[in-house]
Amino acid sequence: MSRFFITTPIYYVNAKPHLGHAYTTIVADSLARFHRLCGDETFFLTGTDEHGDKIVQAAEKAGSTPQQYVDAVSAQFRDLWPELGITNDDFIRTTEPRHKKVVQTILQQVYDAGDIYLKSYEGLYCYGCEQFLTEKDLDAEGCCPDHKVPPAKISEANYFFRMSKYQGWLKEHILANPDFIRPERYRNEVLSMLDMGVLDDLCISRPKTRLTWGIELPFDSDYVTYVWFDALINYVTALGWPDGDLFARFWEHTDHMVAKDILKPHAVFWPTMLKAAGLPVYQHLNVHGYWLVKDTKMSKSLGNVVEPLALKDRYGLDAFRYFLLREMRFGRDASFSEEALVGRLNADLANDLGNLFSRVLAMTHKYFGGQVPAPGTRTAPADPALGELARNALENYTTLFGRLEFGQALESLWELVRALNKYVDASAPWALFKEGRTDELAGVMYTLLESMRKVALFVWPVMPGTAEAMTAQLGGGFDLARVDLDAEVREFGGLEPGTALAAGSNLFPRVDLPREEPAPQPAAKGKAKEAKEAKGKGKAAKASAPVAQDALGVIDFTDFQKLDLRVGTVLSAEPHPDADRLFVVQVDLGEEAPRQVVAGLREFFQGEDLTGRQVVVVANLAPRPLRGKTSHGMILAVRREGGMELLTASGPVAPGSKVS
Numbered sequence: 258m259s260r261f262f263i264t265t266p267i268y269y270v271n272a273k274p275h276l277g278h279a280y281t282t283i284v285a286d287s288l289a290r291f292h293r294l295c296g297d298e299t300f301f302l303t304g305t306d307e308h309g310d311k312i313v314q315a316a317e318k319a320g321s322t323p324q325q326y327v328d329a330v331s332a333q334f335r336d337l338w339p340e341l342g343i344t345n346d347d348f349i350r351t352t353e354p355r356h357k358k359v360v361q362t363i364l365q366q367v368y369d370a371g372d373i374y375l376k377s378y379e380g381l382y383c384y385g386c387e388q389f390l391t392e393k394d395l396d397a398e399g400c401c402p403d404h405k406v407p408p409a410k411i412s413e414a415n416y417f418f419r420m421s422k423y424q425g426w427l428k429e430h431i432l433a434n435p436d437f438i439r440p441e442r443y444r445n446e447v448l449s450m451l452d453m454g455v456l457d458d459l460c461i462s463r464p465k466t467r468l469t470w471g472i473e474l475p476f477d478s479d480y481v482t483y484v485w486f487d488a489l490i491n492y493v494t495a496l497g498w499p500d501g502d503l504f505a506r507f508w509e510h511t512d513h514m515v516a517k518d519i520l521k522p523h524a525v526f527w528p529t530m531l532k533a534a535g536l537p538v539y540q541h542l543n544v545h546g547y548w549l550v551k552d553t554k555m556s557k558s559l560g561n562v563v564e565p566l567a568l569k570d571r572y573g574l575d576a577f578r579y580f581l582l583r584e585m586r587f588g589r590d591a592s593f594s595e596e597a598l599v600g601r602l603n604a605d606l607a608n609d610l611g612n613l614f615s616r617v618l619a620m621t622h623k624y625f626g627g628q629v630p631a632p633g634t635r636t637a638p639a640d641p642a643l644g645e646l647a648r649n650a651l652e653n654y655t656t657l658f659g660r661l662e663f664g665q666a667l668e669s670l671w672e673l674v675r676a677l678n679k680y681v682d683a684s685a686p687w688a689l690f691k692e693g694r695t696d697e698l699a700g701v702m703y704t705l706l707e708s709m710r711k712v713a714l715f716v717w718p719v720m721p722g723t724a725e726a727m728t729a730q731l732g733g734g735f736d737l738a739r740v741d742l743d744a745e746v747r748e749f750g751g752l753e754p755g756t757a758l759a760a761g762s763n764l765f766p767r768v769d770l771p772r773e774e775p776a777p778q779p780a781a782k783g784k785a786k787e788a789k790e791a792k793g794k795g796k797a798a799k800a801s802a803p804v805a806q807d808a809l810g811v812i813d814f815t816d817f818q819k820l821d822l823r824v825g826t827v828l829s830a831e832p833h834p835d836a837d838r839l840f841v842v843q844v845d846l847g848e849e850a851p852r853q854v855v856a857g858l859r860e861f862f863q864g865e866d867l868t869g870r871q872v873v874v875v876a877n878l879a880p881r882p883l884r885g886k887t888s889h890g891m892i893l894a895v896r897r898e899g900g901m902e903l904l905t906a907s908g909p910v911a912p913g914s915k916v917s
């Protein structure tokens with residue numbers, strides 16, 4: 258059996274958790290779940306880093322003692338994780354006695370081996386960074402570039418770890434193990450760091466005269482450990498080093514997950530510390546980029562700190578988790594915006610995934626009384642090309658996920674989701690039903706349901722709640738112990754004919770972004786408006802008041818009159834810069850300025866095919882941002898097998914002519 262040990266950084270408790278902490282922890286959780294799904298024995302660790310000047314300062318500011326303060330903030334982290342679906346096996350705090358003991362044992366061991374020594378030192382110290390800086394670290398004004406304050410000149414004797422001694426070994430280790438630090442850009446960054454010159458030895462202590470909130474050095478009670486030597490050791494403390502069973506089982510299967518801000522401590526300090534202590538080093542250091550907000554770092558002073566719980570409450574946990582993994586290219590920075598989240602939710606989750614489930618379930622009820630039909634042959638999909646596509650998609654998903662290419666992995670899975678939606682259109686079950694071709698219909702519906710079951714399984718690491726809801730809707734339970742992922746890629750036919758399905762599915766109701774400015778509202782209110790939206794698009798209704806399609810019923814003529822349908826001439830159709838399937842279309846509706854409409858037509862049309870065409874536009878829809886571009890209407894179109902046709906007038910009419 259394979260094993261997998263995954264860690265997050267232990268977070269400082271000088272501020273409450275935000276989007277950045279949530280991202281690392283959700284990525285680590287998804288990876289832990291993925292390994293569990295693959296059948297690996299998995300251990301997942303997170304926790305809090307509670308010593309150091311920063312914490313003392315934050316406690317002072319909050320008017321409490323360091324201990325009261327760290328207890329309170331650590332609890333905020335610990336309590337947040339279950340809300341975000343995090344399945345950590347342990348939560349470690351550096352103020353726990355178990356940790357103090359391990360830190361002291363390792364310090365003593367490295368000291369006894371001669372790799373820790375006392376040295377008088379004079380240098381420029383930045384209290385914000387909690388470290389000495391050199392002249393070349395400072396900006397043009399002589400300030401710390403991060404904290405914008407001049408460092409203090411201080412002189413003191415401190416203990417140093419002989420890190421330079423291990424520089425050659427570290428470089429060789431990185432060269433011999435290409436995926437020790439990944440993605441490659443960070444490996445290269447570390448290699449060039451090591452090529453730049455001799456590594457400085459690492460200062461690992463603070464005199465108690467300056468800091469008492471730390472772990473005392475076992476060989477000199479006038480000192481406490483410097484924050485990194487203390488913090489990094491958490492990873493082995495939690496496994497019960499030196500003789501814990503977990504340590505024996507998991508240490509050689511260690512993957513650390515961090516962001517680029519703490520690359521050097523993890524890529525240089527930590528492996529050399531381990532080497533000096535005679536411990537094997539970790540397997541992989543996985544380094545991701547930063548979430549930015551409007552291209553700027555999140556910070557309390559800018560007031561742009563994104564709170565994970567608020568997003569979870571507004572959009573649902575799984576949509577939030579999906580967005581984070583889908584949107585950030587692992588290793589690169591990414592920009593967070595609620596607009597982008599809503600765009601993904603509506604496009605990928607409501608339109609693609611949610612719609613697939615609600616359509617197929619509804620059809621199975623209509624044609625087979627809500628039971629999985631028995632196909633002629635159960636072990637092969639009705640359409641071999643779709644079967645091939647599904648195998649490839651699932652195989653790519655698994656490979657890419659294991660390589661931390663989460664966005665591409667999900668894209669691969671969505672190729673299958675979209676192919677299944679197209680398969681519904683192309684195989685037209687309603688026509689098969691009407692023509693009484695029951696065997697064919699059973700084959701099509703079984704293929705859809707069985708493929709949906711696979712999608713539900715594979716998406717579990719990212720969207721556990723949704724996966725569990727989907728498997729339940731398909732008449733099963735989510736039993737991790739019974740999943741054989743390899744077999745699910747290769748084989749078809751796991752779904753039992755005769756299984757009773759849920760009555761309906763409304764996984765991801767469409768959502769609207771909270772509006773920033775008052776938008777012109779169509780006269781319609783409440784039900785009638787939602788009914789129009791749901792019916793017009795054949796999709797789930799708004800989150801605020803979901804309306805089941807069955808309940809829509811008949812509308813009044815006055816309801817129809819509320820729609821302002823107009824014919825317009827397309828002036829241009831440019832690809833949306835941030836969405837592969839959308840055009841940003843300018844339409845002449847006979848108004849003062851062209852109307853901008855964002856339309857999902859790119860799968861079927863080239864921009865030049867649209868220019869000059871007359872189209873029918875819903876002209877009184879409330880404006881809606883779609884991936885950063887506001888849409889002021891909707892172009893009407895009809896899907897057909899393998900494509901789409903635009904609605905138009907049978908002859909040329911003046912732009913802006915009303916449809917009645």
Ligand code: MSP
Nearest residue numbers: 266267268269277278281306488489515516547548
């Ligand atoms: N206590 C140290 C880590 C010690 S590990 C032995 C620390 N703590 S921290 O609270 O500052 O957390 C830093 C980590 O939080 C980053 O490495 C990353 O995992 C996460 N993030 C914080 N802000 C982030 C973004 N804006 N974007 C993505 N992740 C970020 O450093």
